Amino acid sequence: MVLVYSDNKKLVFEMLNVAVELGKNTKKEVIAVIIGKSDESLAREYISYGADNVFIAETNFETFKAEEYTDILSKVVEETGADTILIGSNKNGKELSARLGGILNAGCVVDSNNIYIKDNNIFAERVVYSGNAIAILKFNSKPAIITIPPKAFDPLKKDEKRKGEITKKKIEAEKSQSKILKVQELKSEGVNVEDAEIIVSCGRGFKNKEDIKLVNDLADVLKGKTVGCSRPIAADLKWLSEDHWIGLSGHKVKPKLYIAAGISGQIQHIAGMRDSGIIVAINKDPEALIFKSADYGIVGDLYEVIPKLTAAVKEKMG
Amino acid sequence: MNIIVCAKQVVDVSEMKFDSSTKKPILQGVSQKISDIDKNAMEEAIKIKDKHGGKITVLTVGPANAKERIKELLAMGADEGVLVVALDNIDYHMTATLLAEAVKKIGEYDMILCGEASVDLFSGQIGPRLAGLLKIPQITYAMKVTAEKNSVTAEQNMGKNVVTSESTYPALITVTKEINEPRLPSLMQILGAANKPINEYTAETLVKDVKPVVETIDLKGVSMERKNVIYKNDLDESVEQLVNSLAKEGVLGG
Numbered sequence: 001m002v003l004v005y006s007d008n009k010k011l012v013f014e015m016l017n018v019a020v021e022l023g024k025n026t027k028k029e030v031i032a033v034i035i036g037k038s039d040e041s042l043a044r045e046y047i048s049y050g051a052d053n054v055f056i057a058e059t060n061f062e063t064f065k066a067e068e069y070t071d072i073l074s075k076v077v078e079e080t081g082a083d084t085i086l087i088g089s090n091k092n093g094k095e096l097s098a099r100l101g102g103i104l105n106a107g108c109v110v111d112s113n114n115i116y117i118k119d120n121n122i123f124a125e126r127v128v129y130s131g132n133a134i135a136i137l138k139f140n141s142k143p144a145i146i147t148i149p150p151k152a153f154d155p156l157k158k159d160e161k162r163k164g165e166i167t168k169k170k171i172e173a174e175k176s177q178s179k180i181l182k183v184q185e186l187k188s189e190g191v192n193v194e195d196a197e198i199i200v201s202c203g204r205g206f207k208n209k210e211d212i213k214l215v216n217d218l219a220d221v222l223k224g225k226t227v228g229c230s231r232p233i234a235a236d237l238k239w240l241s242e243d244h245w246i247g248l249s250g251h252k253v254k255p256k257l258y259i260a261a262g263i264s265g266q267i268q269h270i271a272g273m274r275d276s277g278i279i280v281a282i283n284k285d286p287e288a289l290i291f292k293s294a295d296y297g298i299v300g301d302l303y304e305v306i307p308k309l310t311a312a313v314k315e316k317m318g
Numbered sequence: 319m320n321i322i323v324c325a326k327q328v329v330d331v332s333e334m335k336f337d338s339s340t341k342k343p344i345l346q347g348v349s350q351k352i353s354d355i356d357k358n359a360m361e362e363a364i365k366i367k368d369k370h371g372g373k374i375t376v377l378t379v380g381p382a383n384a385k386e387r388i389k390e391l392l393a394m395g396a397d398e399g400v401l402v403v404a405l406d407n408i409d410y411h412m413t414a415t416l417l418a419e420a421v422k423k424i425g426e427y428d429m430i431l432c433g434e435a436s437v438d439l440f441s442g443q444i445g446p447r448l449a450g451l452l453k454i455p456q457i458t459y460a461m462k463v464t465a466e467k468n469s470v471t472a473e474q475n476m477g478k479n480v481v482t483s484e485s486t487y488p489a490l491i492t493v494t495k496e497i498n499e500p501r502l503p504s505l506m507q508i509l510g511a512a513n514k515p516i517n518e519y520t521a522e523t524l525v526k527d528v529k530p531v532v533e534t535i536d537l538k539g540v541s542m543e544r545k546n547v548i549y550k551n552d553l554d555e556s557v558e559q560l561v562n563s564l565a566k567e568g569v570l571g572g
């Protein structure tokens with residue numbers, strides 16, 4: 001059995017693609033799991049994207065807590081006899097999958113975008129050493145737990161006529177010793193750097209939050225309209241929301257043009273943008289690491305360079 | 319308050335060299351360091367100890383030479399180190415199992431602190447795995463921790479939400495890079511660290527017969543070749559050249 005679970009339904013649609021492939025190779029059924037309130041219309045959607053069956057684990061827990069959800073999921077694993085478990089790689093999914101691995105003494109590979117079967121073994125590949133290498137990992141025992149990041153796979157074509165069974169079961173889980181006191185939604189500016197064709201990114205070379213306008217202006221004339229940033233701009237300074245954050249711990253992007261301004265080019269930033277088409281760096285320090293990862297660069301003060309570049313691009317593009 | 323800080327020795331990824339033909343990273347001879355965010359975990363432990371008193375133990379599963387790295391954390395303010403000398407081909411399952419057994423051997427503890435993820439493998443697995451093995455609550459991605467006598471509260475950065483959680487002890491907390499600024503030990507502290515104890519265990523004394531469930535078969539290299547054309551003369555000229563180059567590359571607009 002191949003289980004698929006995420007609290008993000010889009011991720012489930014994407015993962016079902018891989019699950020169906022793995023299921024075909026091992027002649028196993030694909031089961032999508034819903035934890036929480038029963039939602040049959042969602043279950044039917046999962047079936048139309050490739051799930052053979054849907055298991056709805058009904059619980060009274062209102063919010064996600066890794067301890068409780070792990071307990072529930074481990075019971076679903078037991079119930080279904082699943083040997084492959086695919087979990088959506090958002091923060092909830094990662095902590096859930098790792099804890100599940102601990103409890104089941106099972107292998108877990110986080111953030112894999114390439115999963116295959118060879119000689120009856122499951123292999124998963126993932127980026128390691130901040131993008132410097134790809135590890136080929138082989139599972140030696142079952143179950144195999146793998147988390148899959150967003151956009152690693154496209155969903156299959158939706159087929160409303162597909163049939164599948166929906167199983168509902170109330171699952172009792174042990175209550176955790178921890179409590180959630182408050183959930184506060186983080187402000188998001190709704191940018192989608194993953195899909196952007198052109199990204200202009202800013203880093204700590206910017207002195208004030210207001211100065212980010214410079215990047216906005218350049219992004220505008222480039223018709224890219226997408227602004228990215230390094231971790232400190234989003235996480236420390238909070239000048240931009242986290243949907244702009246690019247890098248190892250942020251979003252992975254591959255625009256055709258990536259412009260990094262006032263970004264030093266530490267490997268953790270590069271890890272998020274190394275697959276870009278053309279990389280341009282603007283930095284006042286000629287020794288800045290970013291120039292090693294760039295196709296083109298200008299050594300200079302971004303406060304002088306960006307306005308000039310914006311004007312020149314505008315002129316060129318007419 | 320007894321606190322255990324899990325710290326990993328990692329290769330310095332920014333100093334990696336590559337085989338010119340295979341593009342594979344050459345792991346031998348790369349300098350080693352404590353994974354960045356584990357120093358944030360250490361700093362947080364010191365702050366909690368400053369408030370409540372108690373003891374901080376640094377726990378590492380790693381090669382014998384990790385002892386030198388543990389000393390850096392002893393210099394920062396840990397009281398004691400524990401090194402579990404690991405086997406080759408170790409995977410997350412084994413590391414977490416060894417950590418769990420070492421924690422049991424250390425005995426009384428209120429809190430375990432880990433980094434949100436290690437800088438070399440960046441999985442964020444060990445914290446939740448260990449919490450699962452020890453059957454204790456886990457609070458991940460903490461960007462603020464407030465430890466009280468009988469409970470701990472933390473603000474977690476969960477991506478879309480900031481979640482404020484509270485737990486009784488014992489609890490495992492993983493911290494983000496932004497939680498604090500790790501201190502640099504003084505020369506006196508560095509010298510003083512030489513007298514603090516580091517207990518060593520072999521893996522075999524802690525667990526019999528633990529095998530990897532995930533095996534690393536190979537590392538594929540990835541090439542990052544870039545043109546590296548840098549304009550550094552007259553600014554107006556540089557900007558013009560850059561725009562022309564970008565136009566030629568076909569990346570300007572449409």
Ligand SMILES: Cc1cc2nc3c(=O)[nH]c(=O)nc-3n(C[C@H](O)[C@H](O)[C@H](O)COP(=O)(O)OP(=O)(O)OC[C@H]3O[C@@H](n4cnc5c(N)ncnc54)[C@H](O)[C@@H]3O)c2cc1C
Binds near residue numbers: 264267272282302
């Ligand atoms: C586990 C881990 C995960 C991480 N994940 C990420 C991640 O996902 N994304 C990320 O970005 N970082 C990440 N980091 C942090 C990363 O290591 C760097 O600290 C960060 O990328 C640095 O951001 P920066 O380049 O904006 O700032 P800095 O390193 O401070 O660089 C600022 C640059 O601006 C230049 N500058 C200053 N003034 C000017 C000026 N007037 N004109 C032109 N240039 C100027 C300086 O020369 C310098 O190069 C991670 C770190 C760790 C340990």
Ligand SMILES: Nc1ncnc2c1ncn2[C@@H]1O[C@H](COP(=O)(O)O)[C@@H](O)[C@H]1O
Binds near residue numbers: 326380433440444
């Ligand atoms: N070998 C190890 N020894 C001690 N702690 C570790 C080890 N590996 C990982 N950790 C801890 O687990 C965190 C997450 O690591 P990882 O799961 O590799 O991303 C690290 O920041 C450490 O706190």
